[in-house]
Amino acid sequence: EAGVTQFPSHSVIEKGQTVTLRCDPISGHDNLYWYRRVMGKEIKFLLHFVKESKQDESGMPNNRFLAERTGGTYSTLKVQPAELEDSGVYFCASSQLDGRSTDTQYFGPGTRLTVL
Amino acid sequence: DQQVKQNSPSLSVQEGRISILNCDYTNSMFDYFLWYKKYPAEGPTFLISISSIKDKNEDGRFTVFLNKSAKHLSLHIVPSQPGDSAVYFCAVYPYSGGYQKVTFGTGTKLQVIP
Numbered sequence: 001e002a003g004v005t006q007f008p009s010h011s012v013i014e015k016g017q018t019v020t021l022r023c024d025p026i027s028g029h030d031n032l033y034w035y036r037r038v039m040g041k042e043i044k045f046l047l048h049f050v051k052e053s054k055q056d057e058s059g060m061p062n063n064r065f066l067a068e069r070t071g072g073t074y075s076t077l078k079v080q081p082a083e084l085e086d087s088g089v090y091f092c093a094s095s096q097l098d099g100r101s102t103d104t105q106y107f108g109p110g111t112r113l114t115v116l
Numbered sequence: 117d118q119q120v121k122q123n124s125p126s127l128s129v130q131e132g133r134i135s136i137l138n139c140d141y142t143n144s145m146f147d148y149f150l151w152y153k154k155y156p157a158e159g160p161t162f163l164i165s166i167s168s169i170k171d172k173n174e175d176g177r178f179t180v181f182l183n184k185s186a187k188h189l190s191l192h193i194v195p196s197q198p199g200d201s202a203v204y205f206c207a208v209y210p211y212s213g214g215y216q217k218v219t220f221g222t223g224t225k226l227q228v229i230p
Contacts, residue, residue, distance in 0.1 A: 004159070031215055041222055042120065042220045043207075043223075044220070045219065048217065050215065055215060091159050093159070104162045107159030110158075
């Protein structure tokens with residue numbers, strides 16, 4: 001079974017440009033999460049999808065960030081326009097929707113975003 | 117305002133000895149406590165968890181201890197092996213009926229010396 005995949009693995013852009021990150025969850029996983037880790041700090045929750053619906057986007061930093069999950073499969077996270085403080089590693093995770101709070105989240109390898 | 121704190125950024129342990137990683141949290145409403153392990157260039161991998169109704173959970177060489185009164189969580193690895201060298205994240209979340217809004221600590225880098 002394929003794990004969570006993320007593309008690209010690394011992106012270097014200039015301040016003011018736009019970047020789109022993609023996440024493909026494990027097949028059949030309805031829960032999809034986005035997280036971000038800024039250098040040396042904690043991994044921070046950004047938002048959570050159940051299928052195609054946003055359930056909780058309380059962690060999104062500001063309106064320069066837009067997440068979508070059309071069709072309830074893969075998800076994209078767009079940053080427009082990018083700022084220096086957006087640099088970090090963006091992780092995606094997925095889990096099954098069994099109604100149990102103990103379902104394990106499976107993480108992708110992350111996308112390292114560098115804004116110059 | 118950091119709700120989960122891992123005050124030791126790094127830890128070195130000799131192979132075969134015990135590794136003890138610590139974590140403190142501030143919110144008594146958290147119900148589930150986890151440890152994730154992360155290798156370079158990979159995403160975090162779930163290691164072990166414990167619910168707030170327990171104070172200890174074991175899985176092979178890994179044991180997690182929860183002290184609710186002190187709001188303290190620890191992970192014991194015995195015996196430590198070189199392959200355990202990784203960054204360990206403490207993570208917590210409240211019960212919310214089917215999804216986990218996880219709050220992570222900053223991580224502790226464990227180095228097991230052969």
